[in-house]
Amino acid sequence: MSKVAVLGGGLSGRLMAFQLAEQGISVELFEKGERNGAQAAAYVAAAMLAPSAEAVEATPEVIRLGKQSIALWRAIVCRLNTPVMMQENGSLIVWHTQDKPLSAEFARHLKRGGVAEHETIRWNADEIAANEPQLAGRFSDGLYLPTEGQLDGRQVLNALADA
Numbered sequence: 001m002s003k004v005a006v007l008g009g010g011l012s013g014r015l016m017a018f019q020l021a022e023q024g025i026s027v028e029l030f031e032k033g034e035r036n037g038a039q040a041a042a043y044v045a046a047a048m049l050a051p052s053a054e055a056v057e058a059t060p061e062v063i064r065l066g067k068q069s070i071a072l073w074r075a076i077v078c079r080l081n082t083p084v085m086m087q088e089n090g091s092l093i094v095w096h097t098q099d100k101p102l103s104a105e106f107a108r109h110l111k112r113g114g115v116a117e118h119e120t121i122r123w124n125a126d127e128i129a130a131n132e133p134q135l136a137g138r139f140s141d142g143l144y145l146p147t148e149g150q151l152d153g154r155q156v157l158n159a160l161a162d163a
């Protein structure tokens with residue numbers, strides 16, 4: 001029977017160890033920091049599952065893989081015994097009036113990244129206020145990406161440690 005050592009218990013190491021263990025492989029995970037993952041990037045990350053929102057920098061391939069990962073995360077969260085907050089309510093990118101040209105530029109990045117038109121919904125100031133009252137009166141233009149989501153990174157680290 002193989003035995004695997006995983007070095008580094010950030011999000012990647014914990015996920016790797018968890019999935020190997022699920023396959024019946026004996027795993028030992030070595031992490032120099034705390035069990036709660038305080039030294040891992042995921043401890044401070046927003047943990048947005050928002051590949052299209054990264055279109056300015058991400059390649060089409062990274063965006064495609066990121067979209068696939070949302071479904072993978074949904075399945076992983078279901079297999080964890082410790083609760084993890086995961087939401088798929090979309091993400092919203094907003095622009096101040098003076099930044100309007102950036103909004104058109106971002107739309108071009110989305111197109112280049114292979115994000116389909118039906119995956120983006122343009123919101124004006126009234127629609128932003130209706131959907132996100134805390135942003136009312138502050139932004140004139142927004143792009144809602146309904147298929148994106150978010151995790152609670154600290155809960156994921158903790159749940160993977162439990163698992």
Ligand SMILES: Cc1cc2nc3c(=O)[nH]c(=O)nc-3n(C[C@H](O)[C@H](O)[C@H](O)COP(=O)(O)OP(=O)(O)OC[C@H]3O[C@@H](n4cnc5c(N)ncnc54)[C@H](O)[C@@H]3O)c2cc1C
Binds near residue numbers: 009011032040045050
């Ligand atoms: C502020 C911020 C916001 C982010 N927001 C997002 C976001 O919204 N969405 C998103 O998808 N990604 C986001 N990221 C990126 C994401 O969090 C990271 O890509 C991911 O968590 C990296 O995980 P990792 O396990 O590869 O690396 P790390 O988290 O760096 O884990 C490496 C682990 O190895 C341990 N280690 C190092 N050396 C040793 C050793 N010699 N022996 C034992 N252990 C060792 C460290 O203590 C650490 O726990 C964000 C990152 C940051 C910093």
